[in-house]
Structures are given as structure tokens and as C-alpha cells.
Amino acid sequence: MTMKSFAIPIIVLLVVSCENVVTGRLNQAEDLLSSRPDSALALLGTINPKDLNTEPEEARYALLMSAALDKNYIDVCSDSLILKGVNYYSKKGNDRDKMLAWYYYGIVLSNASKHIPAILALEKAENHASVINEWLYLGLIYRNKATLFSETNNNPAAIENRIKAVECFEKAGEESYLAYAQLSLAIDYGNDLNFQKADSLLRLIREQHSQLSSLIGYCNLKEAGLLVKKESDWEKALTLFRKSPRRYYRALDYSYLARAFEAIGQRDSADYWLSEGYRQCNNKLDSATLDYMRSRLELSREHYLNAFHLVDHAASVQDSLTRILLQQSVSVAQRDYYKNEASLREERIRTMKERNTWGICLSILLLFLLIMGGISWSRKKDRFLQEQMARLALNERELDRVNMDNAHLIGSLFSERIDHLDELAERYFREEDEREKEKLLKQVKQLVSGISKDEYLFHSMEKDLDRYCNGIMSKLRNQVPRIKGENLKIISFFFAGFPYGIVQLIFNKNSVQSLKTARSRFRKEILAANALDADFFLKMLDMKKRPQADTNENKGDC
Numbered sequence: 001m002t003m004k005s006f007a008i009p010i011i012v013l014l015v016v017s018c019e020n021v022v023t024g025r026l027n028q029a030e031d032l033l034s035s036r037p038d039s040a041l042a043l044l045g046t047i048n049p050k051d052l053n054t055e056p057e058e059a060r061y062a063l064l065m066s067a068a069l070d071k072n073y074i075d076v077c078s079d080s081l082i083l084k085g086v087n088y089y090s091k092k093g094n095d096r097d098k099m100l101a102w103y104y105y106g107i108v109l110s111n112a113s114k115h116i117p118a119i120l121a122l123e124k125a126e127n128h129a130s131v132i133n134e135w136l137y138l139g140l141i142y143r144n145k146a147t148l149f150s151e152t153n154n155n156p157a158a159i160e161n162r163i164k165a166v167e168c169f170e171k172a173g174e175e176s177y178l179a180y181a182q183l184s185l186a187i188d189y190g191n192d193l194n195f196q197k198a199d200s201l202l203r204l205i206r207e208q209h210s211q212l213s214s215l216i217g218y219c220n221l222k223e224a225g226l227l228v229k230k231e232s233d234w235e236k237a238l239t240l241f242r243k244s245p246r247r248y249y250r251a252l253d254y255s256y257l258a259r260a261f262e263a264i265g266q267r268d269s270a271d272y273w274l275s276e277g278y279r280q281c282n283n284k285l286d287s288a289t290l291d292y293m294r295s296r297l298e299l300s301r302e303h304y305l306n307a308f309h310l311v312d313h314a315a316s317v318q319d320s321l322t323r324i325l326l327q328q329s330v331s332v333a334q335r336d337y338y339k340n341e342a343s344l345r346e347e348r349i350r351t352m353k354e355r356n357t358w359g360i361c362l363s364i365l366l367l368f369l370l371i372m373g374g375i376s377w378s379r380k381k382d383r384f385l386q387e388q389m390a391r392l393a394l395n396e397r398e399l400d401r402v403n404m405d406n407a408h409l410i411g412s413l414f415s416e417r418i419d420h421l422d423e424l425a426e427r428y429f430r431e432e433d434e435r436e437k438e439k440l441l442k443q444v445k446q447l448v449s450g451i452s453k454d455e456y457l458f459h460s461m462e463k464d465l466d467r468y469c470n471g472i473m474s475k476l477r478n479q480v481p482r483i484k485g486e487n488l489k490i491i492s493f494f495f496a497g498f499p500y501g502i503v504q505l506i507f508n509k510n511s512v513q514s515l516k517t518a519r520s521r522f523r524k525e526i527l528a529a530n531a532l533d534a535d536f537f538l539k540m541l542d543m544k545k546r547p548q549a550d551t552n553e554n555k556g557d558c
Contacts, residue, residue, distance in 0.1 A: 022051050029064050037071035044068055059088035063097070066104040077112040079105065099128035099137060106144065113283065115148050122148075136177070139168035143181055146188070151285060155192040162188050179209040183218055190226045198226055220244045221253055228256040234263045251280040255293035262297050270297060288314045444505065458489050465495055472533075472540060479531035483522060490515070491522055495540045
């Protein structure tokens, strides 16, 4: 046997043994993850990523390492590791694997302050966790979503998710998780200025979880913060701050403590604790919050310029949070839309399966029912269309009547402006004394001359006709461009229902017959133009004139 024939089995044996070692360490790390996460992290650290030869191994290692880092409170902001797990388990694996991959992906995105992608990733994890009723992880998912919403000042969404987290931890029987979720909910109620619910929840926590000493310390600290927010009982607030161990303090807690000292006049202490708060800031959001709290102190000391600069900086950070909040609203709307689409697709698939199980007989019966239903629907539709057509005809007649009534009203309105002309014309035709008749004629001509030159009157009447008669003048200008100038003015008087005698006087026509001829010519021009609203124009042109229309038609010419 040659050396080459010996080498091949040895290489295969080494590869298999290496794979067994990697798989064994991954199994051990998974067993230790819940009870001893530090040991699990140390064990995973002994695995060389180059020894991961298959995609399932890489995905499993990425998932376990991400979980171990999170459970050891090591915040990772790069998604290069967990994405290997997400890319693999989003296509393969069971619901638990998919849930964990999306959950830890959401945690990494949250660490990187990528609020919108983090929420979307956590919601995908929520979908898989709901399928398998994984109450503990559902509680963790809702808790992290609530934190993301709280960081962007979306208090209603934070409270909603925090309540769900409390319910899930209660179902999972996790007292410690439940207690801290209730404490976070009390904080959210305080941020939403619902102090009554916040206080009652803190009392409930003390009653139900008195054995958790660290939790009671946090309760004292948060109750002190609520008292500062309510601006009441500063001494009690300071007493609660003193009862709370310093290791529980965060940047915001120091700012509340500083404000309490400022309220009782101890400014040096206020400045000291505020500076401690700045040292605890983890990000620009914490700094902006402390800037706002410091501006309150500067304002009380009448340092207005300093207060302005601090508020201005805090406002710029708030603007960015507002944009994130708007993006969250859009993302939630998109999520609901896609969820509804998925539900509809599932419903269609289920319906098709049910139909197939019934077989050919049910299909024939269904077809018969569909045909009968179609005939019935067709008849109903025909009746409906007939009713609609009848209503449409009535509406058209009512519209014509309204247009004509409006035209009459417009004519009456403008007749009031020329009542004097109408009265003089009447007197002229009744007067027998030639000298008086000549005076009246002179007055009529002066008045007519003034009216015929009054462009505002024509413009105003045309505008009112447009407004109250379905845009008749604008339509006429566009559809029958040959009617223009004085003819456009004359036809507007016809549309308004003015009698021939008045129109004759205003436009200084020789006879009433010439106006009748003009009306006839307008009809021909409208028909020749093939106007879209020709029927409308002709109805308004030929409508019955007002009662006084024929008063002076046959009395002669002015």
C-alpha cells in the first residue's frame, strides 16, 4: 500500500474529528446558555470560526454567540455576525430558530440606535414566537420594543408593548422579569404624566415583590423621580433618593436629584449632582435630556441666554426623534398592510382546499348556484341602473330648473341696478307730450350710454352667471369662440333673462327684431361649433323670459 493511500483516510478522519469537536462545543454552549451564560461565552470563544465548514454550523455559531454576548451584557452594534444566522434561518430551521435569529438581530440593531429596523426585526421574531407560544421570549420582544418606542418619546406605543410584556412574563411564571417589567411600565406611565397609575403600580410592586431588595431600591429611585416631575414634596423625594443605592442611578436620576436640591435652594449640590449625571450619559439622547433639565435650573437662576442655548440643543435632538417617530408610524402602517395581505392569501388558499375536498358534485352545485346568483344579480343590477338613470334624468331636469332660476335671480339682481332705466323707458313710451318725451329720451340715452360703458357691470354679471349657472360663460367662451365682444355681452343678458326692450336700450339696437335675429344667429353658431354643452346653452338661451320681458317689445324703438 502506498503513502498516498494511507494519507486519504487520515485526512478524512481528521476532518470528521474536527467536525465532531465543533458540534460538541456548540451543543455544550447551548446547554450552558441559560444557567451559566459566562461559561457558554468562554466555550464559544474556543471555537475558531475557520473550523466552521458548513452553513448550518456557521448559522448556529452566529446565533449562540449573539445570545451569549447579550446574556453577558455585552452590547454589540455590528450585525455582521448575527446576519449569518438570519440569512440561514429565515429560509430553513424551525420557528424557534427563526424567532431567536430575528430577536438577536433586533437587539443588535437596537444597540446601534437603528430604531425602525430594530422594531421590524423584533416584530418578525414576535410572529414566530406567537406560533409556538414562547411566552418568555414574547415578553422579551415586547420589552425591547417598548424600550425603543420610549427612547423616541412614543409613550402610547411604549405603554402598549410594556403591558403585553407584563402579561407574557406572568404566563411564563418569571417573577423577576415580571417585576422589572411592571417597574418599567410605571416609568412609562410617569413619562406619559399619568401619575396615578404610576403610583399605584409602584405600590403593587412593593407588595408583591418585597423580597427583591434591588427592585425596591429601583422603586424608591423612580418614585423620587415622579415626585420631582409632579413638583411636590421635595423633602420626601430627597429622602427616597438617599434610600436608593448609588449603583442604581442613571443620568436622568441624577438630573432629578439636582432639580430637587435646586428647589430647596441648595444650588451647589444641584450643580454637583448634575455634573455626575453628565458623566453617566451613554448617548446624545441622555445628554439632550440633561441639557433640558439644566436649562430649567438656569432659567430659575435668571440665566436666560444659557437656558436658551441648552433648550435649543435639546430641541435639535428632539427633532431627530420626531422624524424617527414618524418613520415608526409609516413602518407600522406598512406592517399592518402586509399582515392583512398575508391573511388574505392564507384565506384564499384555505378556501381553495375546502372547495377541492367537496369534489365534482359540489362544484356542479356551486356552478349552478353561481349561475342563478348571476342571473339574479344581473336583474338587480339592471333595475338598479334603471333607477339610477331615472334619478339622473330627474337630477338633470332639476339642474336645468336651478340654472334657470339662478339666471332669473341674477337678472333680477342686475335689474335692480337698472330699474331707473326701465322706469324712464316706461314713461317715455307712455308720454304724449313731445317736449317731455324728448327730455325723457335724452335721459334714457345718457343712462344707457353709462350702462353700456360700464365694463364692471358686464364682468360682474358674467362672473355671477358662471358661479351660479354651472360655469355657463366660461364654457361658452371655450366651446364657441366665435361669440365674442358685444355679442358675448348680449348673450349674457339673454342668459340672465332680460327682456328685449331693456337689451335694445342698453345696446342701442334699432329694433327688437334685430335682437331676435341675433338670438337666432347665436343658436346657429352654437350648433355649428359642435359645443359639448350645446343643449345647456340652447336651454338657457331659449328659456322663458321674466314676466316683464314683453312689456316694451312692440312699443317702438328708442
